[in-house]
Amino acid sequence: MTTLPIGPLDRFVDGEAAQVEAGGLVLAVVRLGDDVYVLGDRCTHADVSLAEGEVDPDARTIECWRHGSAFSLESGEPDALPATRPTPVYDATVVDGEVLVTVTVDESAGA
């Protein structure tokens, strides 16, 4: 496990998702106020970006734009078909205004 900085909190728009690459992973980063959620940026139904989907701040989900499964920002679980498997979620914290995410670094990604 490695903790990586992915940018200042101000970089992320409240209530929206952004795609970020870190540690060889493509991540969907969602900011809700001072909270930051990080998921794998790939719908488990098909290979589309979750970061392009719509965030529901009340339900704390992000909806896949293609077929509408909404994934929990906390667990990565989809709420309905057609997706049936969770997307990975990663621990994120904000330290001195910088967003840090803890990931398992893919050593084969090249350095």
Ligand code: FES
């Ligand atoms: S591609 Fe995401 S629900 Fe189908």
